[in-house]
Amino acid sequence: MDFVIGGSLAAFSIYAAAKWQKSDKDKIQHTFRNVGYTVKDHEPKLFKTHKSDNSTLYTYHVPYGLIDDDELNVLDKVLNKPVNVSFVNGKLHIRVYKNKIPVRIKYDWNKTDDWTVPIGQSHDQFISHDFDKIPHMAISGMTRQGKTVLLKLIFSHLIHNHPDDAEFTIIDLKGGLEFNRFSNLEQVNAVASDVFEAKEALTSVLNQIRNDMYCFKSKGYTNVLNTNISNRKFIIVDEGAELTPGSHLSKEEKQDYQYCQNALSEIARVSGALGYRLIFATQYPTADTLPRQIKQNADAKISFRLPTETASRVAIDEKGAETLANVGRCIYRTHERREVQSLFVDDNDIKERLSVYDAPRAKENSETRKDYVQFG
Numbered sequence: 001m002d003f004v005i006g007g008s009l010a011a012f013s014i015y016a017a018a019k020w021q022k023s024d025k026d027k028i029q030h031t032f033r034n035v036g037y038t039v040k041d042h043e044p045k046l047f048k049t050h051k052s053d054n055s056t057l058y059t060y061h062v063p064y065g066l067i068d069d070d071e072l073n074v075l076d077k078v079l080n081k082p083v084n085v086s087f088v089n090g091k092l093h094i095r096v097y098k099n100k101i102p103v104r105i106k107y108d109w110n111k112t113d114d115w116t117v118p119i120g121q122s123h124d125q126f127i128s129h130d131f132d133k134i135p136h137m138a139i140s141g142m143t144r145q146g147k148t149v150l151l152k153l154i155f156s157h158l159i160h161n162h163p164d165d166a167e168f169t170i171i172d173l174k175g176g177l178e179f180n181r182f183s184n185l186e187q188v189n190a191v192a193s194d195v196f197e198a199k200e201a202l203t204s205v206l207n208q209i210r211n212d213m214y215c216f217k218s219k220g221y222t223n224v225l226n227t228n229i230s231n232r233k234f235i236i237v238d239e240g241a242e243l244t245p246g247s248h249l250s251k252e253e254k255q256d257y258q259y260c261q262n263a264l265s266e267i268a269r270v271s272g273a274l275g276y277r278l279i280f281a282t283q284y285p286t287a288d289t290l291p292r293q294i295k296q297n298a299d300a301k302i303s304f305r306l307p308t309e310t311a312s313r314v315a316i317d318e319k320g321a322e323t324l325a326n327v328g329r330c331i332y333r334t335h336e337r338r339e340v341q342s343l344f345v346d347d348n349d350i351k352e353r354l355s356v357y358d359a360p361r362a363k364e365n366s367e368t369r370k371d372y373v374q375f376g
């Protein structure tokens with residue numbers, strides 16, 4: 001008899017555990033209470049649940065006065081699933097994703113439409129950036145988090161997709177270590193590796209812009225998108241903070257730095273409609289290192305992990321970049337915000353794919369093509 005009772009209890013426990021194991025919905029409601037996400041006795045009330053393939057969205061009415069959602073950051077640990085908390089039209093949205101984002105995703109060199117570039121994978125969709133819809137981009141992130149890999153991904157993809165139409169001016173202020181090796185590519189106009197070379201390269205870009213502006217005006221064009229002009233000119237800055245005039249510099253020395261910052265601000269302000277696209281990356285987003293004009297005109301902001309919430313607010317106008325978990329993880333912020341694992345591209349792959357555009361070889365090839373036409 002004892003045996004029968006013991007056996008029944010064990011079975012009951014398993015049954016009870018299965019039956020009364022808390023659902024995500026219950027755990028969320030308990031969390032509201034436990035973390036004090038309430039006003040007096042009033043707590044958020046669930047009024048809609050919507051399931052999709054990748055996630056479940058719980059929508060809550062919240063008592064007046066509850067807005068800041070900091071306490072709810074614990075939810076991904078409570079549920080052991082990725083969670084996104086936001087306010088939409090005064091309602092609290094808690095989206096619980098089924099799957100975690102992978103920590104490494106390799107770039108596959110697949111071609112894309114127009115001036116679109118693949119960025120990475122979010123919880124529920126693949127994220128691409130269209131440089132014809134959003135011309136300028138500001139990228140922030142602490143050291144070794146993935147900025148340069150992302151810049152090389154964008155650069156390689158654009159050349160791979162538009163070998164005849166993409167042009168680059170690159171300001172690589174890490175001493176040219178990353179981009180100097182591409183200086184021979186036929187799509188690359190200049191790789192500047194210090195402030196003096198940057199000044200020269202940017203002067204040339206500003207002259208081109210003035211020239212293009214004159215041509216646009218004389219033809220009555222208002223935007224490159226409404227013309228048959230097929231090329232786009234990219235200005236990539238890797239480590240923009242190096243253009244901040246340090247307090248140790250003399251007045252004359254500071255002028256070169258100031259010139260470069262002003263030139264980049266002008267590019268951000270006036271050149272998008274002419275087909276120029278600025279991609280500005282920095283480790284230290286502050287009012288000095290990420291000039292206001294650049295930030296305001298870069299409608300796409302990407303941030304890898306940053307040291308503080310304040311830095312996150314400078315980079316993407318909101319907190320969050322300070323809590324990003326792993327290398328290559330970033331927030332892609334346009335009118336929407338997405339957490340994304342950016343694609344990884346290998347240096348050897350880039351070398352192999354882009355070497356066909358190495359200028360001397362490309363020139364040889366074009367001469368061979370010419371011979372073929374002449375003698376064929």
Ligand SMILES: Nc1ncnc2c1ncn2[C@@H]1O[C@H](COP(=O)(O)OP(=O)(O)OP(=O)(O)O)[C@@H](O)[C@H]1O
Nearest residue numbers: 104142143144145146147148149327328342343344
């Ligand atoms: N998307 C990614 N997925 C996985 N690993 C990555 C990714 N991006 C970068 N890494 C790894 O992190 C390392 C550092 O990346 P990267 O050179 O882009 O850093 P960074 O942010 O430019 O740093 P710094 O500002 O110090 O130059 C890479 O060598 C690579 O091993």
